[in-house]
Amino acid sequence: MKASITVTLRNGILDPQGSAVMNALNSMDAACVKNVRIGKLIEIEIDESDPAVAKETLAKMCDRLLANPVMENYHIEFQTG
Amino acid sequence: MKASITVTLRNGILDPQGSAVMNALNSMDAACVKNVRIGKLIEIEIDESDPAVAKETLAKMCDRLLANPVMENYHIEFQTG
Numbered sequence: 001m002k003a004s005i006t007v008t009l010r011n012g013i014l015d016p017q018g019s020a021v022m023n024a025l026n027s028m029d030a031a032c033v034k035n036v037r038i039g040k041l042i043e044i045e046i047d048e049s050d051p052a053v054a055k056e057t058l059a060k061m062c063d064r065l066l067a068n069p070v071m072e073n074y075h076i077e078f079q080t081g
Numbered sequence: 082m083k084a085s086i087t088v089t090l091r092n093g094i095l096d097p098q099g100s101a102v103m104n105a106l107n108s109m110d111a112a113c114v115k116n117v118r119i120g121k122l123i124e125i126e127i128d129e130s131d132p133a134v135a136k137e138t139l140a141k142m143c144d145r146l147l148a149n150p151v152m153e154n155y156h157i158e159f160q161t162g
Contacts, residue, residue: 006122021123025142032128032138041087041120042102047113057113061106 001046001054002079007067008039042066051078082127082135083160088148089120123147124160132159 009015015037022036044061048054058076067074090096096118103117125142129135139157148155 008122008124021147024146028142028146033125034128035124035126037124039122039124041089041122043089043116043118043120044114045116047115061109065105065109066102 001048001051003044003046003054003058004077004079005042005044005058005062005066005074006039006077007042007062007072007074009037010071010073013071039072054078082129082132084125084127084135084139085158085160086123086125086139086143086147086155087120087158088123088143088153088155090118091152091154094152120153121147135159 018036018038021038022033025033025036044058046054046057048057055076055078062074062076063069099117099119102119103114106114106117125139127135127138129138136157136159143155143157144150
């Protein structure tokens with residue numbers, strides 16, 4: 001079963017990487033970019049066919065390794081097909 | 082207008098970061114993880130109300146700065162609301 005996990009910084013947490021990218025984009029092109037936040041996308045394939053069990057396993061993985069729950073949110077989505 | 086851009090490595094391009102995460106997950110938990118690929122998620126807010134123009138602008142930004150077209154694919158999705 002394939003899943004996409006997106007890990008994003010919580011609101012209020014500064015994102016210096018995002019600010020740098022925003023400044024670069026605005027200096028490159030027409031200054032139309034108002035905000036940029038950068039996160040991670042983790043595509044994971046696990047050997048589990050029950051979606052409920054898979055979701056629980058993935059949530060545990062996020063809490064323990066993939067995301068920092070103090071300053072990041074995560075969202076788990078299963079890919080169909 | 083808000084958009085989410087996902088940047089992922091093309092098929093066939095080695096992903097050492099993904100392999101490291103896979104090994105860490107398998108040594109931590111039950112060894113049920115078969116594959117991990119890591120990409121970037123860029124949430125961007127631009128000052129443009131026409132979706133077609135916005136998409137074109139964002140594609141240009143991806144080609145020039147946000148993604149490396151030689152080894153990465155990107156996908157642009159607009160957030161509703």
